[in-house]
Structure formats: C-alpha cells, structure tokens
Amino acid sequence: xxxxxxxxxxxxxxxxxxxxxxxxxxxxxxxxxxxxxxxxxxxxxxxxxxxxxxxxxxxxxxxxxxxxxxxxxxxxxxxxxxxxxxxxxxxxxxxxxxxxxxxxxxxxxxxxxx
Amino acid sequence: xxxxxxxxxxxxxxxxxxxxxxxxxxxxxxxxxxxxxxxxxxxxxxxxxxxxxxxxxxxxxxxxxxxxxxxxxxxxxxxxxxxxxxxxxxxxxxxxxxxxxxxxxxxxxx
Numbered sequence: 001x002x003x004x005x006x007x008x009x010x011x012x013x014x015x016x017x018x019x020x021x022x023x024x025x026x027x028x029x030x031x032x033x034x035x036x037x038x039x040x041x042x043x044x045x046x047x048x049x050x051x052x053x054x055x056x057x058x059x060x061x062x063x064x065x066x067x068x069x070x071x072x073x074x075x076x077x078x079x080x081x082x083x084x085x086x087x088x089x090x091x092x093x094x095x096x097x098x099x100x101x102x103x104x105x106x107x108x109x110x111x112x113x114x
Numbered sequence: 115x116x117x118x119x120x121x122x123x124x125x126x127x128x129x130x131x132x133x134x135x136x137x138x139x140x141x142x143x144x145x146x147x148x149x150x151x152x153x154x155x156x157x158x159x160x161x162x163x164x165x166x167x168x169x170x171x172x173x174x175x176x177x178x179x180x181x182x183x184x185x186x187x188x189x190x191x192x193x194x195x196x197x198x199x200x201x202x203x204x205x206x207x208x209x210x211x212x213x214x215x216x217x218x219x220x221x222x223x224x
Contacts, residue, residue, distance in 0.1 A: 004156070033211060042202065042216035043157075058211070090156055100144050100206025105156035 003027070004106035006091055012112045019078040021109050023091030030095065032074035033103065034058075034066065037088040049074055081113045118146075118203045118215035126221040133190040135218040137203030138183075144206045146179055148188050151200045151217070160188075160201075195224045 007022035025032065031050050035043040035058075045058030047066040055066050063085060067075040074093075078085055088110050092103040121136045137146065145164045149157040163170045163179045163186065170177045176189040190197055200219050204212040 031211075035214075040216055043214035045211055045213075048211050088154075092157075100208070100212060102147065102159045102162060103157075103204075103212060104159070105149075107156045108154070110154070 004091060004093055004104050006089075006106040006109050008109050009107060010110050010112075012114065013078075013081050014114055015082060017078075017081050017113075019081050019111070019113075021076040021078075021089055021091075021111070023074045023076070023093075023106055024072055025074075025093040025104070026072065027093065027095075027104070028071065029093035029104075030071070031093060032068065033092040033094075034064075034074065034076045035090045035092065036060070036085075037090055037108075043090065046076065081111075083113050085111065086113045087111060118205045118213060120201070120203055120215045120218040122218060123216070124219045124221070126223065127193055128223050129193060129195055131193055133193050133197070133220055133222070135188045135201050135220070137186045137188070137215060139186075139203075139205045140184065141207055142181075144208050146177075146186050147204045147206075147212065148175075148177060148186075149202045149204060149214075151202065153199070157202065190220075193220075193222045195222050198222045 004025045033048040034046045037043050049055045049068040065077045090108045091106040094101045094103045118139045147162045148160040151157045161172050174191045179186045200217040202217045204214045
C-alpha cells in the first residue's frame with residue numbers, strides 16, 4: 001500500500017514564524033502535491049513537483065515556498081506565517097503515468113497561526 | 115472559480131438507502147475522479163472514470179459520466195453508517211494537476 005506521511009497532525013505557530021511542513025511518500029512516486037483545505041472552498045493547489053528539484057506553482061502559491069531535494073520528500077514552507085494561513089494542509093503523491101492519475105493523500109496537518 | 119462543483123452540498127439519509135451525488139464541471143476533461151474524506155483525515159481515492167467511459171462500478175459504487183452535459187454522478191447503494199464522510203470530485207483537463215470541488219457531506223443515519 002502507498003503510504004504518505006506528514007510530519008505533524010496538529011501545529012500551533014505564532015504570526016511571523018517560519019513554518020516547515022514535511023511530507024514523505026514510500027512508493028517512489030514522481031509527482032507530489034501540496035493543498036490547503038478550507039470550509040466551503042474544497043482543496044486548493046498550492047504547489048506541486050514532478051521531479052526532484054522541480055516545482056510548479058498551483059492556484060494559491062503566495063506566501064508559500066516548497067523544497068524537493070529527495071524524491072520521497074516534499075516540504076512546504078511558510079516563510080512568515082500569517083493568521084490567514086490557518087488551515088488544513090494536505091500532501092499527496094502520484095505516479096508519472098500522468099499528472100492526472102490517482103493521488104494518494106497523507107492524513108493532513110491542521111495548522112493554527114495565532 | 116472551481117472546475118468541479120458537487121451537488122448537493124449536504125445529504126442526510128437512512129442506512130440502507132441509496133445516496134446520489136452529482137458533479138458538474140466547466141471544461142473538457144481527460145478523466146474525473148471521486149474521493150472520500152472522513153472527518154479530519156486525508157482523502158482516499160474511490161474511482162476514476164476516463165472521458166471515453168460512460169459508467170464504472172466498484173463494489174457498492176456506481177459512477178456515470180456524461181461529457182455532453184459536463185457532469186458526473188456517484189451512486190452509493192445500500193448505504194452504511196460507515197459511509198458517512200465528505201465526497202469530492204476531481205477533474206483532470208491535461209493541464210497541471212487535478213482540480214477538486216468543494217465536496218458533498220454525506221450523513222448516513224443508523
């Protein structure tokens with residue numbers, strides 16, 4: 001079974017802090033994705049990566065950056081956390097058969113920025 | 115605006131009844147997928163239907179796709195309390211990545 005893990009289930013940070021969210025997958029998937037989920041808005045794509053050291057902006061990249069130094073690990077960075085970044089963050093991965101193939105999700109990180 | 119929009123936003127049924135959720139989208143797609151999310155958890159893939167397919171089954175799930183109407187439906191037959199979750203459709207247009215709708219919250223009363 002594909003396993004996608006996220007470093008924290010719950011996180012509380014202060015405004016202005018630098019925040020790192022880590023995601024690791026164990027199925028040698030080429031594609032990895034970061035979403036945020038807010039009530040009534042569904043999942044919105046922040047960034048995705050289709051190869052090591054490669055990244056592409058999603059629909060809402062402002063205020064975020066990403067890092068993919070190893071194939072299995074995709075990190076989301078909030079350079080200076082703000083209260084409007086309080087949200088559920090979901091990481092996902094998929095194979096290279098196409099970016100539209102099945103995505104496998106981690107359990108999510110619920111981030112509260114005070 | 116969202117590529118995929120689910121309808122209804124919320125649905126409450128009794129155990130044993132069928133549940134139907136609909137998804138409409140705006141532009142041509144390569145495939146459409148349905149995912150389930152239990153409260154506070156990640157999403158789990160249920161089924162993928164490609165643009166040249168009209169219907170697909172998986173256990174108690176039946177998905178239809180009507181590309182002329184740009185819509186899809188997910189039918190869960192003989193629902194169980196464990197089916198209580200949010201259900202999302204996601205579309206792939208060949209560009210970038212999947213686009214998710216805002217979901218249907220299904221409550222199955224025991």
